[in-house]
Amino acid sequence: MNGPDMENSELLKLEEFLPYRLSVLSNTVSRGISAAYVDRFGLSIREWRIIAVLGRHPSLSAAEIVKMTAMDKVAVSRAVARLTASGRLERSLSDADKRRSVLVLSKDGKRLFEQISPLAKSYEKRLLKCLGSEDQERLSDILDNLQRRAKALRPPD
Amino acid sequence: MNGPDMENSELLKLEEFLPYRLSVLSNTVSRGISAAYVDRFGLSIREWRIIAVLGRHPSLSAAEIVKMTAMDKVAVSRAVARLTASGRLERSLSDADKRRSVLVLSKDGKRLFEQISPLAKSYEKRLLKCLGSEDQERLSDILDNLQRRAKALRPPD
DNA sequence: GTATAATCGTTACATCTGTAACTAATTTAT
DNA sequence: ATAAATTAGTTACAGATGTAACGATTATAC
Numbered sequence: 001m002n003g004p005d006m007e008n009s010e011l012l013k014l015e016e017f018l019p020y021r022l023s024v025l026s027n028t029v030s031r032g033i034s035a036a037y038v039d040r041f042g043l044s045i046r047e048w049r050i051i052a053v054l055g056r057h058p059s060l061s062a063a064e065i066v067k068m069t070a071m072d073k074v075a076v077s078r079a080v081a082r083l084t085a086s087g088r089l090e091r092s093l094s095d096a097d098k099r100r101s102v103l104v105l106s107k108d109g110k111r112l113f114e115q116i117s118p119l120a121k122s123y124e125k126r127l128l129k130c131l132g133s134e135d136q137e138r139l140s141d142i143l144d145n146l147q148r149r150a151k152a153l154r155p156p157d
Numbered sequence: 158m159n160g161p162d163m164e165n166s167e168l169l170k171l172e173e174f175l176p177y178r179l180s181v182l183s184n185t186v187s188r189g190i191s192a193a194y195v196d197r198f199g200l201s202i203r204e205w206r207i208i209a210v211l212g213r214h215p216s217l218s219a220a221e222i223v224k225m226t227a228m229d230k231v232a233v234s235r236a237v238a239r240l241t242a243s244g245r246l247e248r249s250l251s252d253a254d255k256r257r258s259v260l261v262l263s264k265d266g267k268r269l270f271e272q273i274s275p276l277a278k279s280y281e282k283r284l285l286k287c288l289g290s291e292d293q294e295r296l297s298d299i300l301d302n303l304q305r306r307a308k309a310l311r312p313p314d
Numbered sequence: 315g316t317a318t319a320a321t322c323g324t325t326a327c328a329t330c331t332g333t334a335a336c337t338a339a340t341t342t343a344t
Numbered sequence: 345a346t347a348a349a350t351t352a353g354t355t356a357c358a359g360a361t362g363t364a365a366c367g368a369t370t371a372t373a374c
Binding site for chain 1: 169176187188210213225226270273274277280296300308311
């Protein structure tokens with residue numbers, strides 16, 4: 001080894017580097033989604049996430065949304081402000097704890113969730129069509145493992 | 158179906174939605190990398206990508222870097238400007254085509270690449286430790302397929 | 315050869331994002 | 345009961361980002 005045709009094995013090949021590949025894939029997919037449906041409704045991806053969470057779990061506080069969306073509290077605060085301003089969300093204060101907000105989709109917000117959900121699912125379905133059903137299940141498990149692991153590997157918040 | 162305990166199958170469960178899971182995973186991993194080594198050297202992830210590409214492929218133009226990094230040309234232009242300013246990169250103009258730049262790592266840039274490469278590989282190795290070797294190979298194939306597919310699904314640039 | 319179109323990279327502008335600082339409300343400790 | 349610490353959410357600021365417009369150069373069409 002270390003002769004003229006060694007493999008240079010210690011040097012990184014970006015195109016094979018898992019973090020890089022995940023980032024590129026995630027960006028490609030996100031752009032596809034925006035183009036496919038989120039843009040049309042004047043939503044950002046983050047606003048859409050909040051709609052999606054509140055669509056299935058009404059009456060969450062901002063802090064609970066933080067936990068369920070992997071967004072930080074500033075991002076949630078801003079997205080909630082925009083959604084409230086555009087009439088998709090209704091915000092009130094908790095009686096028990098006057099710091100806490102109680103967030104609920106408005107009629108309009110619910111309609112949005114019901115309109116976009118099937119589009120999102122259809123996109124996902126088309127995306128997954130390139131995999132056999134066995135690979136689909138395997139992928140899901142792998143992603144769970146990687147997520148757990150990645151979380152453990154990074155420094156505490 | 159459609160009774161009180163229907164599965165609501167047309168409504169999206171964010172936590173199971175592949176694009177969402179990819180985004181969360183990619184962000185977690187990227188933060189881990191930044192914290193683990195990129196930050197220490199005063200590099201952004203994008204600057205690091207350019208270092209990595211030029212480390213293995215010297216004398217690229219900005220447009221070629223665009224193709225190899227999935228970054229857009231503005232992002233490349235800005236990252237190259239910073240890397241040049243900080244002495245990690247040397248920029249000259251092509252003789253044949255005076256629009257084209259010719260980019261090469263400086264001595265300092267090369268050293269950076271050689272220092273960070275093993276750290277990056279080690280991070281990747283630790284991340285992948287949660288998967289068996291069979292799953293690791295499977296994952297690689299799956300990501301390739303998904304990337305191709307996601308690219309095909311989104312509107313032409 | 316000249317006009318037109320395409321390419322390379324940068325700049326300008328508006329928006330988005332992350333970090334830290336902040337106010338207000340609640341909890342904990344003493 | 346009061347002081348200190350914690351929690352919820354917002355705001356302020358600096359820096360990052362995406363889109364569009366731009367100047368400069370080269371390629372193409374006629």
